[in-house]
Amino acid sequence: MGAGTGVGPLTGIRVVELGGLGPGPFACMLLADLGADVVRIDRSGAGFEMPVPPELDTLQRGKSRVSVDLKSPEGLDSVLALVDRADVLVDPYRPGAAERLGLGPDELLARNPRLVYGRMTGWGQTGPLAQRAGHDPNYLSATGALHAIGRAGGPPQLPLSLVGDFGGGAMYLVAGILAALVERATSERGQVVDAAIVDGVAHLMANPYSLLAGGAWNDQRGTNLIDSGAPFVDVYETADGRYVSVAALEPAFYAQLVDGLGLAAAGLPGQWSKDEWPALRAAFAAAFASRTRDEWAEIFEGTDACVAPVLSMTEAPHGEHLAARGTFIERDGRPEPAPAPRFARTPTGVPASPESPGHSSVPELLERWGASAPLPA
Numbered sequence: 001m002g003a004g005t006g007v008g009p010l011t012g013i014r015v016v017e018l019g020g021l022g023p024g025p026f027a028c029m030l031l032a033d034l035g036a037d038v039v040r041i042d043r044s045g046a047g048f049e050m051p052v053p054p055e056l057d058t059l060q061r062g063k064s065r066v067s068v069d070l071k072s073p074e075g076l077d078s079v080l081a082l083v084d085r086a087d088v089l090v091d092p093y094r095p096g097a098a099e100r101l102g103l104g105p106d107e108l109l110a111r112n113p114r115l116v117y118g119r120m121t122g123w124g125q126t127g128p129l130a131q132r133a134g135h136d137p138n139y140l141s142a143t144g145a146l147h148a149i150g151r152a153g154g155p156p157q158l159p160l161s162l163v164g165d166f167g168g169g170a171m172y173l174v175a176g177i178l179a180a181l182v183e184r185a186t187s188e189r190g191q192v193v194d195a196a197i198v199d200g201v202a203h204l205m206a207n208p209y210s211l212l213a214g215g216a217w218n219d220q221r222g223t224n225l226i227d228s229g230a231p232f233v234d235v236y237e238t239a240d241g242r243y244v245s246v247a248a249l250e251p252a253f254y255a256q257l258v259d260g261l262g263l264a265a266a267g268l269p270g271q272w273s274k275d276e277w278p279a280l281r282a283a284f285a286a287a288f289a290s291r292t293r294d295e296w297a298e299i300f301e302g303t304d305a306c307v308a309p310v311l312s313m314t315e316a317p318h319g320e321h322l323a324a325r326g327t328f329i330e331r332d333g334r335p336e337p338a339p340a341p342r343f344a345r346t347p348t349g350v351p352a353s354p355e356s357p358g359h360s361s362v363p364e365l366l367e368r369w370g371a372s373a374p375l376p377a
Contacts, residue, residue, distance in 0.1 A: 081366055
């Protein structure tokens with residue numbers, strides 16, 4: 001029995017993940033959540049690891065993990081035997097590194113022509129920066145995304161790693177892999193998927209770039225409609241030092257916001273009078289500062305004012321809506337995001353707990369995947 005759930009729309013798909021950090025592991029976690037049988041190859045004695053115990057590393061859930069010396073002939077042969085039976089391989093290395101190990105796409109597609117070979121990098125396989133190291137903020141910097149995030153008059157602000165590593169990187173890798181698997185059903189041929197974080201983040205920026213082209217956006221951060229420039233799309237501090245978010249763009253929603261704040265008769269400036277936005281913001285800030293976060297949540301409950309309490313990571317799993325939907329699961333008393341999205345006919349199961357490196361062995365994995373003569377680990 002594998003580490004995955006064995007259920008979900010990707011049941012029967014076999015994935016070999018060459019071990020890395022960030023977007024590669026997240027992409028393979030998602031594939032495992034959806035039912036794929038994922039084997040992660042941890043390089044013996046290699047590199048940086050996340051500063052959490054393996055059993056708490058959610059990005060490794062649902063996977064089988066084996067430690068292999070990829071520079072030894074035996075280790076390489078073991079991985080090649082798995083690749084021969086795989087549908088997907090994920091390569092998180094810099095361009096050329098997999099080739100030097102004998103695991104490049106030319107070699108592997110020659111052995112297994114139906115293989116979808118997913119490459120996950122920050123800068124991509126080509127271009128002047130292809131061989132340079134980088135991390136999420138560096139990739140956001142190159143696309144215009146980081147420059148656009150932050151308050152007016154202040155510096156750019158880092159939006160966790162959600163925009164680069166996981167949004168522009170992992171999610172585009174998964175989309176590419178799934179598209180290649182769909183195409184393979186007709187052609188019977190695999191192919192290389194080149195997923196670069198800079199490409200994905202640029203693609204995520206389609207709407208801001210459209211607004212920029214149309215004159216509805218400018219490069220002065222914090223002054224635009226959806227970057228905290230508009231007072232009706234922002235975050236406000238409440239009387240207890242907590243926060244609420246506001247996103248009352250549409251006139252009908254805006255009217256409910258103003259009414260809930262008790263400002264309907266206050267002679268406020270018009271919603272779209274941009275020159276008067278500072279005065280409007282000051283009125284909203286004073287009103288929100290008069291009550292606690294949870295009092296405002298109660299006042300706006302049942303309305304379409306688009307006001308929501310800002311919950312911490314400790315609070316969010318226990319929020320009424322997410323709790324009702326089962327958006328988080330609990331593992332050993334700790335909350336953990338549940339698989340997403342949801343499927344009506346082929347629902348996903350509860351992912352298996354993360355394994356430690358070397359928990360599984362190459363022979364047992366090869367036997368599970370139907371190898372006639374498992375190689376030694």
